[in-house]
Amino acid sequence: MADSDGSKYKGDFRIFENVDELATGLVDYIAAISEMSVKERGFFSIALSGGSLISFMGKLCEAPYNKTVDWGKWHIFWVDERVVAKNHVDSNYKLAKEVLLSKVPILPSHVYSINDNVSAEEAASEYEFVLRQLVKTRTVNVSESNDCPKFDLILLGMGPDGHVASLFPWHALLDLKDDWVTYITDSPKPPPERITFTLPVINSASNVAVVVSGATKAVAVKLVIDGYCEESTEVAAALPARKVQPTDGQLVWFLDNEAASKLDSVASQPPPA
Numbered sequence: 001m002a003d004s005d006g007s008k009y010k011g012d013f014r015i016f017e018n019v020d021e022l023a024t025g026l027v028d029y030i031a032a033i034s035e036m037s038v039k040e041r042g043f044f045s046i047a048l049s050g051g052s053l054i055s056f057m058g059k060l061c062e063a064p065y066n067k068t069v070d071w072g073k074w075h076i077f078w079v080d081e082r083v084v085a086k087n088h089v090d091s092n093y094k095l096a097k098e099v100l101l102s103k104v105p106i107l108p109s110h111v112y113s114i115n116d117n118v119s120a121e122e123a124a125s126e127y128e129f130v131l132r133q134l135v136k137t138r139t140v141n142v143s144e145s146n147d148c149p150k151f152d153l154i155l156l157g158m159g160p161d162g163h164v165a166s167l168f169p170w171h172a173l174l175d176l177k178d179d180w181v182t183y184i185t186d187s188p189k190p191p192p193e194r195i196t197f198t199l200p201v202i203n204s205a206s207n208v209a210v211v212v213s214g215a216t217k218a219v220a221v222k223l224v225i226d227g228y229c230e231e232s233t234e235v236a237a238a239l240p241a242r243k244v245q246p247t248d249g250q251l252v253w254f255l256d257n258e259a260a261s262k263l264d265s266v267a268s269q270p271p272p273a
């Protein structure tokens, strides 16, 4: 189904029986992009969202990934982060550290967490400054079309309202064109204060993966991918996830059967050989 402007939502869609198989498919994909990025650039720049997505990444601590991934070349960022102390239960950094960062030999200097001692506005500004330095050194690649940072991989979750990162339906942040990192103080999903990448940065990535599981997301998944859902009065085009369309990167959705249960026709496409 196309949007009012006739655009059809494009992407690859991988549907898995259950979350365990989804997690395996996801970490295989991450390991493959890591290997390709390190071979091509000598670095792998990956940006993480929060939520259940991170629990799936725990498989990277297991064989064979713990031995085959070139962890020393990883540079880890956050697509969005709650403006709380880094040891707070709501911190995406804390979540990623417990599940992955504390269990694999990623260099601490390659882990770019926010300054948790300043306001949301200052944290966003500082994070963007750090990012601009890393684009200058090409640790993070740059998009030829708009000078945005071109991450090797951006990992997104999606809320039941179709939000990604900390970009929520109908929010003014969705219209930002020049900022790379912005902030929100009225997040509908608690906690209220967060920093977040903007859509231009997300859509400049070489690879974007949207990782969604569970029946509670099925209506939003259908609205985003099919462009309509009889069970909802929501305007599909307003869902931030439907605005994720990488300019010249690859988009892959990782779905379990429950999240994909209302889709019309997306046949599960096996990963490339």
Ligand SMILES: O=C(O)[C@H](O)[C@@H](O)[C@H](O)[C@H](O)COP(=O)(O)O
Pocket: 049, 050, 051, 052, 053, 080, 081, 082, 092, 156, 157, 158, 159, 163, 164, 165, 166, 189
């Ligand atoms: O910091 C955050 O809250 C996230 O970045 C947010 O975008 C999350 O990824 C989705 O809300 C999905 O979360 P679940 O997968 O846990 O539902």
